[in-house]
Amino acid sequence: MADTNxxxxxxxALHPLHVEYxxxxxxxxxxxxxxxxxxxxxxxxxxxxxxxxxxxxxHMGPSFLTLASGMRRDPAAHxxxxxxxxxxVPSDIKGLKPGQARLTVLLNAEGGxxxxxxxxxxxxxxxxxxxxxxxNGAMKDQDWGILDSALAGKVxxxxxxxxxxxxxxxxxxxxxxxxxxxxxxxxKFMECRRLELNGETFVVxxxxxxxxxxxxxxxxxxxxTELAGLLLDDPCVRPIGLGARDSLRLEAGLCLYxxxxxxxxxxxxxxxAWVIQKRRREAGDFPGAARIFRELKDGPxxxxxxIRPLERAPAREGTEIFxxxxxxxxxxxxxxxxxxxxxxxMGYVAAAxxxxxxxxxxxxxxxxxxxxxxxxxxxxxxxxx
Amino acid sequence: xxxxxxxxHEWIRVDGDTGTVGITTYAAxxxxxxxxxxxxxxxxxxxRGDDFAVVESVxxxxxxxxxxxxxxxxxxxxxxxxxxxVNEAAQGDAWFVRVKxxxxxxxxxxMDEAAYAAFCEGL
Numbered sequence: 001m002a003d004t005n006x007x008x009x010x011x012x013a014l015h016p017l018h019v020e021y022x023x024x025x026x027x028x029x030x031x032x033x034x035x036x037x038x039x040x041x042x043x044x045x046x047x048x049x050x051x052x053x054x055x056x057x058x059h060m061g062p063s064f065l066t067l068a069s070g071m072r073r074d075p076a077a078h079x080x081x082x083x084x085x086x087x088x089v090p091s092d093i094k095g096l097k098p099g100q101a102r103l104t105v106l107l108n109a110e111g112g113x114x115x116x117x118x119x120x121x122x123x124x125x126x127x128x129x130x131x132x133x134x135x136n137g138a139m140k141d142q143d144w145g146i147l148d149s150a151l152a153g154k155v156x157x158x159x160x161x162x163x164x165x166x167x168x169x170x171x172x173x174x175x176x177x178x179x180x181x182x183x184x185x186x187x188k189f190m191e192c193r194r195l196e197l198n199g200e201t202f203v204v205x206x207x208x209x210x211x212x213x214x215x216x217x218x219x220x221x222x223x224x225t226e227l228a229g230l231l232l233d234d235p236c237v238r239p240i241g242l243g244a245r246d247s248l249r250l251e252a253g254l255c256l257y258x259x260x261x262x263x264x265x266x267x268x269x270x271x272x273a274w275v276i277q278k279r280r281r282e283a284g285d286f287p288g289a290a291r292i293f294r295e296l297k298d299g300p301x302x303x304x305x306x307i308r309p310l311e312r313a314p315a316r317e318g319t320e321i322f323x324x325x326x327x328x329x330x331x332x333x334x335x336x337x338x339x340x341x342x343x344x345x346m347g348y349v350a351a352a353x354x355x356x357x358x359x360x361x362x363x364x365x366x367x368x369x370x371x372x373x374x375x376x377x378x379x380x381x382x383x384x385x
Numbered sequence: 386x387x388x389x390x391x392x393x394h395e396w397i398r399v400d401g402d403t404g405t406v407g408i409t410t411y412a413a414x415x416x417x418x419x420x421x422x423x424x425x426x427x428x429x430x431x432x433r434g435d436d437f438a439v440v441e442s443v444x445x446x447x448x449x450x451x452x453x454x455x456x457x458x459x460x461x462x463x464x465x466x467x468x469x470x471v472n473e474a475a476q477g478d479a480w481f482v483r484v485k486x487x488x489x490x491x492x493x494x495x496m497d498e499a500a501y502a503a504f505c506e507g508l
Contacts, residue, residue, distance in 0.1 A: 035444075036417060040417050040418050041417055041418055041442070041443040041444060042417075042418035042420075042443055043418075045443070243417070243443060243444045244443075246444065247443050247444075312420075312421050312465070312468075313421055313423060313441070314420065314421060314441055314446070316445075316446060335443055335444060336420040336421070336441070336442075336443045338418075338443065343420075343421075365423070365439065
């Protein structure tokens with residue numbers, strides 16, 4: 001998702017902090033973003049797994065979708081807005097409890113994935129009829145365009161990417177963040193609250209993209225920047241760049257849109273059928289339902305899998321996968337996992353070869369390298385359930 | 386012994402008609418944590434500018450180019466087991482290969498230490 005047009009790059013509100021902490025900045029999703037800090041990718045990765053890492057993800061697409069008639073103190077308002085968004089995603093949004101967040105996918109008419117996103121129902125009684133929606137930075141213009149046109153007149157979409165969105169991830173995250181938000185410690189994985197600090201409101205969600213316990217925090221630009229600066233003053237917290245963000249999510253078996261997910265890939269192929277809850281499966285009322293039901297019944301032609309190279313050579317995106325000399329798939333994400341101290345890879349293979357333990361060859365620089373299909377994630381998730 | 390440098394950030398330390406080749410400290414710093422080094426076979430021949438080795442960081446793979454034409458006399462197999470040495474001693478213990486030079490005249494196209502330092506300064 002990197003782009004090279006440096007003239008039109010945007011900066012997040014946290015840019016001065018990146019500079020202060022010595023970031024190496026690169027173009028990413030239209031923004032100038034830190035790829036690493038002086039510690040380097042490996043140290044940043046390991047620090048996040050043992051302490052707490054702060055990630056600027058303000059380039060992503062936080063937004064609020066509200067009924068055109070407004071929010072109200074009435075659970076029926078949630079059902080109304082959920083019914084609208086459910087025309088575009090296959091997850092049970094109506095069934096979200098107050099303050100519950102859920103990963104879902106935006107689907108095209110063929111059941112292909114246009115983006116992956118997190119939708120949250122507000123906890124607060126007076127905010128029913130609103131959804132907090134965070135989409136991928138590189139896809140936000142597409143996604144918001146789809147919401148605007150598909151739900152025109154029925155909803156108001158408020159883009160919140162002029163604020164600050166950061167993630168605090170790692171085993172020390174709860175201790176560090178609860179100094180500012182005591183109530184955050186009571187949240188469980190995929191729960192969200194609006195919390196106050198010095199008269200400013202923040203949206204605090206217990207989720208992330210590393211496999212670690214942690215939080216994502218949205219706030220207005222000035223207040224969010226001030227809080228991020230205070231958190232970085234804690235000796236447990238270091239700033240983490242996009243390089244370690246990628247190796248952390250890959251070890252955790254999490255997908256990167258545009259690489260592991262794309263418009264021709266269905267949730268069943270992507271091993272994300274779990275985002276389609278029972279009520280929606282029974283109703284079959286989402287885009288591309290015919291294909292998705294066919295794949296659920298007969299099995300998909302290809303499947304997303306984890307891959308462990310058996311030698312030290314990493315296999316990068318685009319590497320071809322062979323079994324017995326026959327091409328059976330391709331790597332969609334590949335690199336090195338500092339926590340498991342070995343190369344880690346994800347890709348798609350023909351369903352017949354998707355069973356963990358299956359021996360495969362990765363064609364790296366013209367040479368077949370032995371590897372095997374592995375269960376995901378590569379490291380166990382440490383979410384607070 | 387004299388050390389010469391390329392614009393692609395390789396170094397070659399020449400002793401008679403043999404040379405020791407590696408990547409520079411500057412290059413190692415730009416790559417970040419090296420996690421894998423792929424070296425050629427002993428006896429392999431290459432022309433000046435050919436990619437003869439690969440160095441991989443957590444994030445990306447980069448080719449290493451031959452500073453001169455020659456054949457490989459010895460490879461530093463310690464790097465296969467301990468690729469992080471490239472970050473610790475790029476211009477010392479973490480040499481990649483020893484080569485027999487095919488044409489010592491090619492060295493005159495390379496930079497000396499002062500010229501390379503000035504080149505990096507301008508990047």
